[in-house]
Amino acid sequence: KAGVTQTPRYLIKTRGQQVTLSCSPISGHRSVSWYQQTPGQGLQFLFEYFSETQRNKGNFPGRFSGRQFSNSRSEMNVSTLELGDSALYLCASSSLSLNYGYTFGSGTRLTVV
Amino acid sequence: GENVEQHPSTLSVQEGDSAVIKCTYSDSASNYFPWYKQELGKRPQLIIDIRSNVGEKKDQRIAVTLNKTAKHFSLHITETQPEDSAVYFCVEGNTDKLIFGTGTRLQVFP
Numbered sequence: 001k002a003g004v005t006q007t008p009r010y011l012i013k014t015r016g017q018q019v020t021l022s023c024s025p026i027s028g029h030r031s032v033s034w035y036q037q038t039p040g041q042g043l044q045f046l047f048e049y050f051s052e053t054q055r056n057k058g059n060f061p062g063r064f065s066g067r068q069f070s071n072s073r074s075e076m077n078v079s080t081l082e083l084g085d086s087a088l089y090l091c092a093s094s095s096l097s098l099n100y101g102y103t104f105g106s107g108t109r110l111t112v113v
Numbered sequence: 114g115e116n117v118e119q120h121p122s123t124l125s126v127q128e129g130d131s132a133v134i135k136c137t138y139s140d141s142a143s144n145y146f147p148w149y150k151q152e153l154g155k156r157p158q159l160i161i162d163i164r165s166n167v168g169e170k171k172d173q174r175i176a177v178t179l180n181k182t183a184k185h186f187s188l189h190i191t192e193t194q195p196e197d198s199a200v201y202f203c204v205e206g207n208t209d210k211l212i213f214g215t216g217t218r219l220q221v222f223p
Contacts, residue, residue: 033211035213041116042116042202042213042214042215042216043157043202043213043216044213045210045211045212045213055209056208056209056210058210090156090157097208099144099145099206099207099208100145101147101159101162102159103159104149104156104157104158105156106155106156107156
């Protein structure tokens with residue numbers, strides 16, 4: 001059974017640009033959630049999608065958005081990148097909900113210069 | 114951002130000793146408390162979880178306890194081994210939110 005797959009693994013972008021990250025969940029998992037990991041703020045919850053609908057949202061500005069497709073694959077978009085957006089972005093999938101066992105992908109390391 | 118209070122931030126033990134990490138949460142409605150282990154450069158991996166209807170759960174050398182009244186939960190690792198060295202995160206969760214602890218860097222010296 002394939003795990004959670006995130007692409008790309010590494011990304012370098014310039015301030016002001018926008019970026020799209022992709023996450024393919026474990027087959028059969030319908031809940032996909034996104035997290036930002038930084039040395040200063042630790043692991044922060046961004047949002048969760050279930051059956052193509054955003055079901056829960058953390059405390060991030062509107063520049064951070066996402067979507068989920070009918071095959072449960074999810075994308076996260078960050079517009080007008082800032083230096084502080086440099087982080088490891090992790091995606092996790094679960095068969096049911098946030099309070100059910102979820103598996104993380106390896107993450108996308110985004111560097112904004 | 115929001116974080117669960119987690120202590121200590123770093124913990125060094127001798128191989129074979131026990132390690133205890135403690136967390137305090139804030140929302141009495143939270144009902145799911147997983148623990149994740151993250152080795153350097155790798156993804157967080159679930160090592161054990163506990164739900165609010167259970168006070169204690171054990172899996173080999175790892176145990177978790179939950180005190181709902183005090184809103185405390187703890188991770189206990191016995192007979193530590195060098196491969197237990199990693200950052201450990203506690204998580205407070207329910208159906209609409211997940212809040213991570215600030216992490217504990219555990220080092221086990223042979």
